[in-house]
Amino acid sequence: MQPQLLLISPSQSYRLAPYLAAAERLGVTLTIVSDSRYSLTREVANGILGEFAQPGPLIQSILKRAKNTPLVGVVATDDNTVELAARIATALELPSNSIASAALSRRKDLARSTLQAAGLPVPEHWQLDLTKAITPQLQGLPYPVVLKPISLSASRGVIRANTLDEAAVACETIRRIVATLNNPIERGTLLIERYLPGQEVALEGLLQHGRFTPLALFDKPDPLTGPYFEETYYITPSRLPESMQQQIEQTVAGACRAYGLHQGPVHAELRIDGEQVWILEIASRTIGGECSRSLDAVLARPLEEYVLAAAMGAPLPVERRMGASGVLMIPIPRAGVLRRIDGEEAVRKLPGIIDIRLSVAPGQVVETLPEASSYLGFIYSRADTPQLAEQALREAHQRLEITIDPLINR
Known part of the structure; x- marks a missing residue:
């Protein structure tokens, strides 16, 4: 009998397909735990459905299923499922991060306090209560600062403010973005951080x-200075000095210990200012979107295979390939209605480009940061060096012609 794992995934997650493909290659059966009855994906429709925000009945359904179908592990695909996955694994008595450590990896306010108490390098930070008068809470801050929701990802709602007035406007923007969140603390709390200059990397x-x-280790070669922090290019291996790369790895490992994380994938975002490495985020999940495909060129196996094997307690040896790779998360240049994206076939023919995947259909409404939570698609490159991998992506981006009509107010 094939080993069986639970995959906790929103029905529309970018991460679902790569995990399903990895499971097939490994000979693993995945049972999908989803929040929607209306997915076109067969594995979702045949899985376990339930309400993520109120998981009690869902966990009972899983425990009932487990009586007849032994499970060996639980994996979360996205930020909003890591805490639920920990709860389910705990109920099943399977190896997992604790519920508390999973919460730390998702909640930026709790994470900052924990890392600061452990003596790890995090930006100076403050909390703002959206249910109280805003202006008094913004006085006396060391501008520029960065304001952000405490639980969202993909740079959504992250805004740099250089003055008190800009910060007040940012607060109202973020208030609109978080208004639909289920958790009242996440709706009513913002994190404010001292702005840090320097280069960003992802590990x-x-x-x-x-x-x-x-x-x-990915370099992010585009400067991320604000007012919004749209991620575009990810290039690996990093071009940083080996000593700095080791410092980054040691810093992330220390943060995982401070959180109490001991199992599963880790995606870390850091900023380097001179010789100082600052922790921006430590998430207990893989890299977001379809970016994991950029690792196929530098790892012997797809990322998801390593994650699933580790969840079963049978980790695979990490083998690396020569060369470099990159991914461009195609940015949305303006808000409106997408009419067409021309140049896809020209991009596919460029040296160094291995694939392009468009994820927004013509006729769809698209948004820009800080409201946006997705990209137009992804372009992937492979080359002998990081410089060439980046160059291929930049040329590919220039070949795309994106037509977006403005929304008409009615």
């Missing part, structure tokens, strides 16, 4: 029995 890794194994 992908894996925890097994508390040991952190780095998989790939």
Whole structure:
């Protein structure tokens, strides 16, 4: 009998398909735990459906299923499922991060306090209560600052403010963005951080029995200075000095220990200012969107295979390939209605480009940051060096012609 794992995934997650493909290659059966009855994906329709925000009945359904179908592990696909996955794994008595550590990896306010108490490098920060008068809470801050929701990802709602007036406008923008969140604390609390200059990087890794194994360090070559922080290019391997790369890995491993994380994938975002490495985010999930495909060129196996094998207690040896790779998350240049994206076939023919995947259909309404939560698609490159991988993506981006009509107010 094939080993069976639970995959906790929103029905429309970008991450669902890569995990299903990885499970097939490994000979693993995945049972999908989803929040929608209206998915076209067969594995979702045949899985376990329930309400993520009120998981009691859902967990009972899973426990009932487990009596007849032994399960060996639980994996979360996205930020909004990591805490639920920990709850389910705890109920099933399967290896997992604790519920508290999973919550830390999702809640930026709790994470900042924990890391600061552990003596780890995080930006100076404050909390703002949206249910109280805003202006008094913004006085005396060391501008510029960055304001952000405490639980969203993909840079959604993250805004730099250089003055008190800009910060007040940012608060109202973020208030609209978080208004639909279920948790009242997440609707009513913002995090404010001192703005840090410098380069951003992302580190992908894996925890097994508390040991952190780095998989790939990505450079983000575009400057991320605000007012919004749209991520575009990810390039690996990093071009940073080896000593700095080791410092980054040690910093992330220390943060995982401070959180109490010991199992599963880790995606970390950091900023480097001179010789100082600052922690921006430590998430107990893989890299978001379809960006994991950029690792196929530098790892012997797809990222999801490493994650599933580790969840079963049978980790795979990490083998790396020569060369470099990159991914461009195609940015949305303006809000409106997408009419067409021309140049896809020209991009596919460019040297170094291995694929392009468009994810927004003509006729759809698209938004820009800080409201946006998605991209137009993804372009992937492979080359002998990081410089060439980046160059290929930049040329590919220039070949795309994106037509977006403005929304007409009625």
